[in-house]
Amino acid sequence: xxxxxxxxxxxxxxxxxxxxxxxxxxxxxxxxxxxxxxxxxxxxxxxxxxxxxxxxxxxxxxxxxxxxxxxxxxxxxxxxxxxxxxxxxxxxxxxxxxxxxxxxxxxxxxxxxxxxxxxxxxxxxxxxxxxxxxxxxxxxxxxxxxxxxxxxxxxxxxxxxxxxxxxxxxxxxxxxxxxxxxxxxxxxxxxxxxxxxxxxxxxxxxxxxxxxxxxxxxxxxxxxxxxxxxxxxxxxxxxxxxxxxxxxxxxxxxxxxxxxxxxxxxxxxxxxxxxxxxxxxxxxxxxxxxxxxxxxxxxxxxxxxxxxxxxxxxxxxxxxxxxxxxxxxxxxxxxxxxxxxxxxxxxxxxxxxxxxxxxxxxxxxxxxxxxxxxxxxxxxxxxxxxxxxxxxxxxxxxxxxxxxxxxxxxxxxxxxxxxxxxxxxxxxxxxxxxxxxxxxxxxxxxxxxxxxxxxxxxxxxxxxxxxxxxxxxxxxxxxxxxxxxxxxxxxxxxxxxxxxxxxxxxxxxxxxxxxxxxxxxxxxxxxxxxxxxxx
Numbered sequence: 001x002x003x004x005x006x007x008x009x010x011x012x013x014x015x016x017x018x019x020x021x022x023x024x025x026x027x028x029x030x031x032x033x034x035x036x037x038x039x040x041x042x043x044x045x046x047x048x049x050x051x052x053x054x055x056x057x058x059x060x061x062x063x064x065x066x067x068x069x070x071x072x073x074x075x076x077x078x079x080x081x082x083x084x085x086x087x088x089x090x091x092x093x094x095x096x097x098x099x100x101x102x103x104x105x106x107x108x109x110x111x112x113x114x115x116x117x118x119x120x121x122x123x124x125x126x127x128x129x130x131x132x133x134x135x136x137x138x139x140x141x142x143x144x145x146x147x148x149x150x151x152x153x154x155x156x157x158x159x160x161x162x163x164x165x166x167x168x169x170x171x172x173x174x175x176x177x178x179x180x181x182x183x184x185x186x187x188x189x190x191x192x193x194x195x196x197x198x199x200x201x202x203x204x205x206x207x208x209x210x211x212x213x214x215x216x217x218x219x220x221x222x223x224x225x226x227x228x229x230x231x232x233x234x235x236x237x238x239x240x241x242x243x244x245x246x247x248x249x250x251x252x253x254x255x256x257x258x259x260x261x262x263x264x265x266x267x268x269x270x271x272x273x274x275x276x277x278x279x280x281x282x283x284x285x286x287x288x289x290x291x292x293x294x295x296x297x298x299x300x301x302x303x304x305x306x307x308x309x310x311x312x313x314x315x316x317x318x319x320x321x322x323x324x325x326x327x328x329x330x331x332x333x334x335x336x337x338x339x340x341x342x343x344x345x346x347x348x349x350x351x352x353x354x355x356x357x358x359x360x361x362x363x364x365x366x367x368x369x370x371x372x373x374x375x376x377x378x379x380x381x382x383x384x385x386x387x388x389x390x391x392x393x394x395x396x397x398x399x400x401x402x403x404x405x406x407x408x409x410x411x412x413x414x415x416x417x418x419x420x421x422x423x424x425x426x427x428x429x430x431x432x433x434x435x436x437x438x439x440x441x442x443x444x445x446x447x448x449x450x451x452x453x454x455x456x457x458x459x460x461x462x463x464x465x466x467x468x469x470x471x472x473x474x475x476x477x478x479x480x481x482x483x484x485x486x487x488x489x490x491x492x493x494x495x496x497x498x499x500x501x502x503x504x505x506x507x508x509x510x511x512x513x514x515x516x517x518x519x520x521x522x523x524x525x526x527x528x529x530x531x532x533x534x535x
Contacts, residue, residue: 052080294427299457410472
């Protein structure tokens with residue numbers, strides 16, 4: 001009874017602590033940051049689907065006016081493919097240029113500057129029909145891709161650094177929730193009754209200016225990341241004020257002390273380059289883990305689901321005119337699943353949601369393969385296919401849909417974080433491009449059996465995470481880094497020595513002496529450490 005009472009008290013204390021750290025400024029920063037960033041990413045993923053017929057007609061008509069003959073099917077298909085895929089190319093460019101931006105302008109400053117790309121893109125795309133220039137539409141898609149590439153790095157970094165460790169996962173999941181909201185909004189506004197018709201399709205692309213201007217109007221009044229101010233700008237006063245605003249309390253000495261402990265090892269440390277990060281033994285498996293997770297985020301097969309959705313709904317007996325409205329249910333399920341994930345991620349942890357999400361996707365993909373091959377012979381099998389599709393979507397949004405962005409911010413120290421996000425972003429966008437390029441050939445060659453490829457990918461990722469990924473919930477960044485010390489085959493003393501070896505300038509000699517002292521200490525004490533913690 002006493003043990004049960006203690007556990008109940010601990011759960012109650014944790015719940016009270018979470019309520020205390022969740023302030024209106026944290027909520028406002030996460031909502032405004034996500035609305036002007038990850039929302040636009042999700043919106044631009046789905047917005048091209050509804051007006052595709054009208055856009056192709058616009059391409060053909062513009063070509064005919066210029067050259068006095070209609071566009072051939074091959075050129076039209078190529079232009080349409082470029083219009084869709086150039087978004088991923090822009091995303092890769094954004095991911096590559098974000099590191100110097102977050103270093104010089106900060107996390108908030110980068111988000112504010114990024115709105116310029118969204119505004120320029122909205123003007124280009126909205127005016128493309130009036131200007132009779134499909135090049136403007138394609139260029140606008142590229143520019144808004146740059147916006148998305150920067151946003152998916154700067155936003156998770158900002159939210160991860162302003163959040164207390166008790167709710168870091170929940171606030172980080174806001175990124176995924178707003179991606180789903182963006183996808184759903186693109187589906188809704190693309191309905192024929194709204195903006196998905198020939199006379200209004202350019203407005204569909206122009207409305208992205210609204211989230212951008214909203215963020216520009218509100219975000220300047222919120223503080224910069226306190227960790228960025230303290231660790232990279234050495235501005236203790238502004239960092240303390242930022243913590244006070246975000247946490248809603250005057251005494252932030254504990255938070256400052258926690259960051260100061262990290263600052264001791266981070267003083268005068270250069271922001272790590274990608275090459276240095278690749279060479280860094282203390283971050284080796286963190287980097288491998290992030291690369292695998294971000295690759296599987298795109299290669300898990302969710303995009304393939306949309307290819308079969310309309311045909312499956314048709315098999316069930318739904319009319320062609322009603323299918324776009326029924327498809328909205330998939331967007332609704334995405335939002336609900338992402339919200340549920342945000343509510344439970346601090347209770348269950350990142351690890352169970354990721355492993356469970358990928359495993360469930362593998363199971364549903366296997367079931368979907370069977371149901372698709374039997375739906376012409378078994379009357380009720382199309383309904384099973386629909387359940388499998390919804391199951392894949394829900395499984396993705398509960399874990400793999402948002403947690404990879406949270407983990408990228410959690411697994412690395414302050415000096416390594418920008419380079420880690422650059423690698424993660426590059427892998428994300430390259431994988432996105434590969435899926436768009438390769439999936440039509442996989443589908444054509446394997447037909448419905450293509451889902452077995454995705455099932456294997458999801459299962460392989462789940463197995464890797466089961467053996468490699470430690471739990472990160474409610475841990476400081478230093479504690480998370482130490483969790484990987486064993487798999488990286490280094491001791492806690494070597495972790496500290498590696499940090500000291502990064503010091504530069506006048507601090508180098510002092511750092512070198514301290515490293516030698518650590519090595520001597522390592523020789524005296526590490527034998528006992530290795531006995532208790534075998535590597």
